[in-house]
Amino acid sequence: xxxxxxxxxxxxxxxxxxxxxxxxxxxxxxxxxxxxxxxxxxxxxxxxxxxxxxxxxxxxxxxxxxxxxxxxxxxxxxxxxxxxxxxxxxxxxxxxxxxxxxxxxxxxxxxxxxxxxxxxxxxxxxxxxxxxxxxxxxxxxxxxxxxxxxxxxxxxxxxxxxxxxxxxxxxxxxxxxxxxxxxxxxxxxxxxxxxxxxxxxxxxxxxxxxxxxxxxxxxxxxxxxxxxxxxxxxxxxxxxxxxxxxxxxxxxxxxxxxxxxxxxxxxxxxxxxxxxxxxxxxxxxxxxxxxxxxxxxxxxxxxxxxxxxxxxxxxxxxxxxxxxxxxxxxxxxxxxxxxxxxxxxxxxxxxxxxxxxxxxxxxxxxxxxxxxxxxxxxxxxxxxxxxxxxx
Amino acid sequence: xxxxxxxxxxxxxxxxxxxxxxxxxxxxxxxxxxxxxxxxxxxxxxxxxxxxxxxxxxxxxxxxxxxxxxxxxxxxxxxxxxxxxxxxxxxxxxxxxxxxxxxxxxxxxxxxxxxxxxxxxxxxxxxxxxxxxxxxxxxxxxxxxxxxxxxxxxxxxxxxxxxxxxxxxxxxxxxxxxxxxxxxxxxxxxxxxxxxxxxxxxxxxxxxxxxxxxxxxxxxxxxxxxxxxxxxxxxxxxxxxxxxxxxxxxxxxxxxxxxxxxxxxxxxxxxxxxxxxxxxxxxxxxxxxxxxx
Numbered sequence: 014x015x016x017x018x019x020x021x022x023x024x025x026x027x028x029x030x031x032x033x034x035x036x037x038x039x040x041x042x043x044x045x046x047x048x049x050x051x052x053x054x055x056x057x058x059x060x061x062x063x064x065x066x067x068x069x070x071x072x073x074x075x076x077x078x079x080x081x082x083x084x085x086x087x088x089x090x091x092x093x094x095x096x097x098x099x100x101x102x103x104x105x106x107x108x109x110x111x112x113x114x115x116x117x118x119x120x121x122x123x124x125x126x127x128x129x130x131x132x133x134x135x136x137x138x139x140x141x142x143x144x145x146x147x148x149x150x151x152x153x154x155x156x157x158x159x160x161x162x163x164x165x166x167x168x169x170x171x172x173x174x175x176x177x178x179x180x181x182x183x184x185x186x187x188x189x190x191x192x193x194x195x196x197x198x199x200x201x202x203x204x205x206x207x208x209x210x211x212x213x214x215x216x217x218x219x220x221x222x223x224x225x226x227x228x229x230x231x232x233x234x235x236x237x238x239x240x241x242x243x244x245x246x247x248x249x250x251x252x253x254x255x256x257x258x259x260x261x262x263x264x265x266x267x268x269x270x271x272x273x274x275x276x277x278x279x280x281x282x283x284x285x286x287x288x289x290x291x292x293x294x295x296x297x298x299x300x301x302x303x304x305x306x307x308x309x310x311x312x313x314x315x316x317x318x319x320x321x322x323x324x325x326x327x328x329x330x331x332x333x334x335x336x337x338x339x340x341x342x343x344x345x346x347x348x349x350x351x352x353x354x355x356x357x358x359x360x361x362x363x364x365x366x367x368x369x370x371x372x373x374x375x376x377x378x379x380x381x382x383x384x385x386x387x388x389x390x391x392x393x394x395x396x397x398x399x400x401x402x403x404x
Numbered sequence: 405x406x407x408x409x410x411x412x413x414x415x416x417x418x419x420x421x422x423x424x425x426x427x428x429x430x431x432x433x434x435x436x437x438x439x440x441x442x443x444x445x446x447x448x449x450x451x452x453x454x455x456x457x458x459x460x461x462x463x464x465x466x467x468x469x470x471x472x473x474x475x476x477x478x479x480x481x482x483x484x485x486x487x488x489x490x491x492x493x494x495x496x497x498x499x500x501x502x503x504x505x506x507x508x509x510x511x512x513x514x515x516x517x518x519x520x521x522x523x524x525x526x527x528x529x530x531x532x533x534x535x536x537x538x539x540x541x542x543x544x545x546x547x548x549x550x551x552x553x554x555x556x557x558x559x560x561x562x563x564x565x566x567x568x569x570x571x572x573x574x575x576x577x578x579x580x581x582x583x584x585x586x587x588x589x590x591x592x593x594x595x596x597x598x599x600x601x602x603x604x605x606x607x608x609x610x611x612x613x614x615x616x617x618x619x620x621x622x623x624x625x626x627x628x629x630x631x632x633x634x635x636x637x638x639x640x641x642x643x644x645x646x647x648x649x650x651x652x653x654x655x656x657x658x659x660x661x662x663x664x665x666x667x668x669x670x671x672x673x674x675x676x677x678x679x680x681x682x683x684x685x686x687x688x689x690x691x692x693x694x695x696x697x
Contacts, residue, residue: 056524212668219620219629222416222550223664226409243526246621250528254547254619256538277528277621 043082043332043339046103048096048114048124049138051088054242057273058116058317059088062138065318066113068306069325077329080337089115093123100124104131110339111136113324116317118142118161118189122149129153134345136328138320143192143397146369150402152346155327155368157320157361159290160397164266165193167374167392168237168288169200175390176262176286177234179209183224183248184239186213193239193266201237209233218244221251228257236261241268246277253281262286272315275384282379291316291358292375292386303357314357323356330354359391367402371395405665408544413661415541419550421657422557426612427634428641428649429564430481430605436581436644437594437601438493439500443507444484445609445634446627447514452477452610453617453626454522457529466532470556470614474607481606484510485599518624529618553615560611561650564604568646577601581644633660636675640682642692651690 047066049059063086075081085107089096096115103109104127111134115121121140128135129151137145137154141161145154172180180201184190190213198208210231212224228236236257240248245268252258258281263269267289270282293304293314303322307314331348335341350368354361361372374395377386405413427449434442455476456469463472488510489503496502535549568574579587580594588594609627616630637656641648659678663671682690 054524212664214664215672217629219616219626220416220420220660222419223413223661224668226405226412227665227668230406230409243621243623243626246526246528247619250621251619254538254549256545256547274526274621277526279528279530 043077043080043111043337044107044109045082045084045328046087046100046107046109046112046114047084048087048089048100048103048112050091050116050120051086053090053092055091055116058139059091061312061315061317062116062321064307064310064312065321065323066138066325067321068310068318069322069329072306073325073329073333076337077332078335078337080332085109089117089120089124091117091120093117093119096120097123097127100127104128104133109133111328113138113328115140121145125149125151125154132342134342136324138324139317141189146364146367146397147400147402150367150369150404152368152404153342155349155363156370157323157327158316158370159372159374159395160369161189161192162196162397163290163369163374163395164288165196165237165239166200167395168264168266168376169197169202169206170204171376171390171392172235172237172264172286173201173204173206176264178206179231179233179235180206181209181228181231181233181236181261182211183228183236184213185216185218185241185244187216189241190216190239194237197237214244214248216244219247221248222255225252225255225257228261233261236263238263238265238269240265241271242274245269245271245274249274249278249285250281258284267316270379270386272313275379279384280381282384283381285379286376287379287386288374288376288392289316289386290370290372290374291319291356292377292388294385295358295375295388297357297359299355299359300357319357323354323358323361326354326356327352364396366399366404367397368404369397409665411542411544412546413665414658415544415546415554416550417658417661418654419554419557419657420660421654422554422561423612423616424630424634424637424653424657425561425650426557426608426615427630428637428653429561429646430602430609431631431634432638432641432644432649433577433581433601433646434605435638436646437577437584437598438489438503440489440503440507441635442602442605443504444510444514445507445605446631447511447518448477448481448606449609449613449627449630450518450622450624451480451514452613453529453622454518455610456614456617457522457527457622460530466530466618469529470611473614474611477610478603478607482599482603484606485602489602490595490598515624522624524624526621526623528621529614531618549618553619556615557612560608564608565646565650573600578646581646633675636679638689640679640689642686642689645689645691648689648691 051059087099089099113136116139118140121142135154137156139158143161146160182194184194264286267287270285270287304314327349331345334348359373364371371394374392375388376390377388380387452473455473459472460466460469535552538545538547576592580597637652638649641652663674
């Protein structure tokens with residue numbers, strides 16, 4: 014761009030701004046702040062979520078109603094203190110209009126106040142912290158995955174009906190594990206089942222064998238397990254090694270056998286039950302198109318890509334409706350609250366009471382050759398219970 | 405607890421304990437001879453597992469991986485000792501801090517390189533199908549692979565024990581771990597011995613990496629937990645003592661196994677409690693005083 018051209022465009026923009034307060038802001042791009050873990054243990058998850066968001070952005074095009082946008086990436090390293098300083102940088106220095114993030118539940122809790130105090134629109138693709146749908150909820154926050162409650166409680170009645178009356182609980186010993194165990198236990202017991210034992214191996218454990226004799230002695234029909242990453246690989250492999258897999262069914266949240274660990278678990282994962290809001294093999298037209306979109310971009314579809322993609326669909330869909338106006342926050346919030354998102358998972362909408370997603374939960378089992386999740390049941394419109402949220 | 409559960413718990417503890425011996429041996433012998441806590445030990449454990457993964461994927465099979473990885477990592481260990489650690493210790497003979505920092509830096513370098521070369525993704529080492537399933541041992545059944553892990557590590561550990569306790573090389577090693585200066589004065593080539601011991605320790609750690617890697621999964625940080633356990637084991641057994649490393653490792657394996665079964669909520673602190681009790685009663689560890697000055 015030569016100097017004269019630069020002056021003309023900026024003058025035109027300035028003139029436009031004076032004449033049309035809304036649409037004329039077309040000249041300065043919308044700033045989208047993306048805060049995700051791009052390094053350390055959650056790096057792969059952050060990259061996938063971002064890739065999903067970018068697929069949605071690519072579909073929306075480089076401008077929305079004539080207004081361009083820029084994306085500013087920050088790495089929260091899945092560390093709450095880093096997350097807070099990065100989100101402050103995005104808000105204060107970059108002056109972003111909207112925050113897209115994050116994955117780690119602790120980081121989500123830590124960045125909640127800075128974002129809400131600054132009255133920024135907050136699209137949370139993954140972080141499952143229950144608080145964000147309860148006392149810590151906010152009108153500015155929308156979640157695209159599910160709450161910890163949604164990932165565990167619906168399994169209770171289903172497991173009681175389909176797998177048996179006696180359950181053992183074995184989960185890793187930190188907030189997510191304990192929350193999910195409590196939700197499952199309550200739901201399973203209320204459905205008429207009995208929890209015959211519990212154990213809480215530490216986070217980052219590699220040897221689960223010593224926990225198995227106690228499980229065998231308790232004679233359960235199923236084990237509710239919640240592990241992630243390398244913990245999930247070691248648990249599932251050793252569970253099969255010690256011959257528990259056949260007689261005692263395993264059921265858990267999606268992360269127990271998600272795509273990032275499934276190939277390392279190998280045949281040991283066959284027959285494990287899990288739930289998720291998204292399954293790559295789910296056979297609906299929108300998902301077939303999404304799977305192709307991912308594969309064309311060199312990515313294997315998973316629930317991280319799906320949630321990132323849906324966050325982009327919500328943001329750009331709302332901006333299309335406001336003709337690129339980002340200033341009227343209340344209108345944007347209203348549009349997203351009323352939105353019906355055509356998600357690869359099926360229909361996605363938000364609970365007007367807490368902005369948590371209401372979506373179908375797929376119950377799947379792992380099948381072999383090649384390893385994949387097969388949807389065996391769909392729980393319709395699962396919503397987080399009303400617990401202390403005032404928007 | 406049923407008798408079956410007790411026997412199973414015992415075998416599980418033994419499997420972990422014997423593999424811990426492989427990791428602890430290198431740590432304790434290197435400390436005994438050079439006065440260096442080798443922070444790169446966890447990275448050598450990890451590199452062993454990845455070396456076996458590369459070999460088994462591209463050249464053929466778990467067995468070749470298990471045969472190739474430990475000698476390869478032993479060579480790497482020898483190179484580290486000969487061209488990094490030795491020059492540093494010759495230049496600053498009185499510093500214990502600099503060799504420690506060197507090994508710490510190496511561990512970061514190796515872990516970072518592993519991440520760049522093979523990614524942060526969780527991957528798995530394929531086991532031979534012959535080792536699938538479980539075998540009946542009287543009243544209990546035990547996974548075939550775990551029995552193999554127990555037997556393979558036991559054979560290796562017994563081999564090392566024979567070398568250390570029954571050969572003239574072993575005599576020199578024992579002499580040098582007790583008093584390196586006096587051993588040198590008496591004509592032991594301690595420099596060559598340092599290289600040999602560092603290589604041996606690295607190879608054993610790599611072997612454990614392969615054996616245990618197939619029970620869990622591979623990632624650049626996979627060595628951190630087991631090396632911490634090995635460190636606790638050699639503190640219990642007595643820093644620098646080979647016998648202590650064996651006894652400490654086997655003890656720790658059982659404490660972990662039965663700790664989980666009997667005191668599930670308390671088993672993590674239990675390991676450290678055992679260490680504290682041993683250190684209060686015998687500050688130099690179970691076998692430390694007898695073998696060190």
